[in-house]
Amino acid sequence: MRTPTVRFAPSPTGRIHLGNARTALFNYLFARRHAGRFILRFDDTDLERSREEYAQAIEVDLTWLGITPDLTVRQSQRFALYAAAADKLKAMGRLYPCFETADELDRRRKRQIGRGLPPVYDRAALKLTQEEKAELIAQGRKPHWRFQLDHRTVNWNDLVRGPSHIDCASLSDPVLMREDGSWLYTLPSVVDDLDLGVTHVIRGEDHVTNTAVQIQLFELLGSADRVPDFAHHNLLASSSGEGLSKRSGALSIAGLRDSGIESLAVATLAVLTGSSDSVQAVRSLDELQVKFDITHTSRGSAKFDPAELDGLSARTLHGLDYEAVQDRLAAHDIAGHKAEPFWLAVRGNLTTFLDVTVWWRVVEGEIERVVEDRELLDAALRLLPPEPWDATTFAQWNGAIKQATGRKGKALFHPLRLALTGREQGPEMANLLPLIGRARVTARLV
Numbered sequence: 095m096r097t098p099t100v101r102f103a104p105s106p107t108g109r110i111h112l113g114n115a116r117t118a119l120f121n122y123l124f125a126r127r128h129a130g131r132f133i134l135r136f137d138d139t140d141l142e143r144s145r146e147e148y149a150q151a152i153e154v155d156l157t158w159l160g161i162t163p164d165l166t167v168r169q170s171q172r173f174a175l176y177a178a179a180a181d182k183l184k185a186m187g188r189l190y191p192c193f194e195t196a197d198e199l200d201r202r203r204k205r206q207i208g209r210g211l212p213p214v215y216d217r218a219a220l221k222l223t224q225e226e227k228a229e230l231i232a233q234g235r236k237p238h239w240r241f242q243l244d245h246r247t248v249n250w251n252d253l254v255r256g257p258s259h260i261d262c263a264s265l266s267d268p269v270l271m272r273e274d275g276s277w278l279y280t281l282p283s284v285v286d287d288l289d290l291g292v293t294h295v296i297r298g299e300d301h302v303t304n305t306a307v308q309i310q311l312f313e314l315l316g317s318a319d320r321v322p323d324f325a326h327h328n329l330l331a332s333s334s335g336e337g338l339s340k341r342s343g344a345l346s347i348a349g350l351r352d353s354g355i356e357s358l359a360v361a362t363l364a365v366l367t368g369s370s371d372s373v374q375a376v377r378s379l380d381e382l383q384v385k386f387d388i389t390h391t392s393r394g395s396a397k398f399d400p401a402e403l404d405g406l407s408a409r410t411l412h413g414l415d416y417e418a419v420q421d422r423l424a425a426h427d428i429a430g431h432k433a434e435p436f437w438l439a440v441r442g443n444l445t446t447f448l449d450v451t452v453w454w455r456v457v458e459g460e461i462e463r464v465v466e467d468r469e470l471l472d473a474a475l476r477l478l479p480p481e482p483w484d485a486t487t488f489a490q491w492n493g494a495i496k497q498a499t500g501r502k503g504k505a506l507f508h509p510l511r512l513a514l515t516g517r518e519q520g521p522e523m524a525n526l527l528p529l530i531g532r533a534r535v536t537a538r539l540v
């Protein structure tokens with residue numbers, strides 16, 4: 095296979111959500127797997143709706159997911175390329191001006207539907223004479239521009255969907271440029287894919303219908319051997335059947351981050367939902383990359399239950415190595431020689447990462463200790479072994495307390511846990527004890 099160049103091409107008109115993360119990660123993991131290039135392309139030709147702050151927010155969200163683009167481009171800075179491509183199409187006689195208003199087109203479509211015909215643009219504008227066009231322009235009418243499709247069947251071998259074809263005779267000639275001179279998505283996308291050497295277009299299956307048109311444009315503006323491979327993946331939907339809308343804010347990447355969900359869990363769910371691999375926690379994007387193969391992506395539905403995310407996030411945390419979280423711990427002032435054993439002691443008890451601050455207070459700070467059995471604590475204090483302590487200290491100490499007091503089982507452990515941690519439950523006391531250290535333990539037993 096040629097070394098791939100892929101792109102993720104969001105419109106910066108809102109924040110990205112879990113469904114967009116799926117497309118972004120499919121591209122990114124595919125590029126990584128084949129040592130290729132990943133381009134972030136902002137489809138911001140709609141200057142009204144696109145916002146720089148959304149572009150920046152999308153970059154933040156992608157970084158959080160672990161995606162670092164090799165190149166970032168903005169379509170709003172590439173208009174000259176699109177104009178040149180349009181000129182080329184005009185010179186080939188394949189881009190033609192149309193003057194119908196939206197109302198006229200609408201009435202025409204309704205008539206066609208009424209007669210049982212497909213509502214395809216009838217190419218009436220192609221029949222306008224030079225004089226008629228000049229007359230319309232003199233009246234102040236501005237044309238929009240349509241691409242004259244070649245009425246043939248376009249075939250491609252979709253990496254997800256297999257052999258695919260669309261009969262272009264069944265399509266309306268697509269509008270490439272609006273009357274105000276602004277670009278629709280179709281042409282700029284092809285121009286950029288050619289210019290940036292994109293080899294694989296991996297996107298949602300809502301773009302299947304654009305593909306035949308775009309392949310014709312690739313062939314005209316580039317050449318047949320520069321048509322990229324296409325992979326149209328199924329779209330994520332929550333198990334209640336709703337799609338994910340960019341504007342609803344539901345399951346936006348930023349929202350998930352704010353609620354403490356692990357980025358790796360988000361990536362895992364986004365990538366593995368609907369695959370033959372069940373959605374199980376992974377330890378790194380590398381591991382996810384190994385599990386992911388675009389050509390094995392199912393065509394069936396990709397439904398998931400948003401409620402799964404909390405559990406998946408917790409399970410993801412439980413498997414993370416210290417190296418994976420070192421910087422995040424340091425950001426909470428959890429550093430130094432205790433940091434790694436601390437992480438290994440508490441990770442299995444975390445629901446969200448922020449819970450580390452609770453346990454760090456238990457080992458390094460002040461707690462509200464609870465005295466349940468004064469007599470037991472007195473004995474425990476008396477029998478407290480000298481340091482150095484390790485993971486076996488707790489068992490030895492317990493043995494001694496048991497002998498001295500006759501307490502055992504819960505009656506022994508529970509008061510100790512409450513006194514030393516202030517909590518009913520938590521990480522193994524054997525691991526916590528050396529981290530809390532003799533001085534703090536003593537203070538909490540007194």
Ligand code: GLU
Nearest residue numbers: 103104105137283297301
């Ligand atoms: N801006 C388009 C979208 O967000 C990109 C589609 C494509 O990947 O070609 O749907």
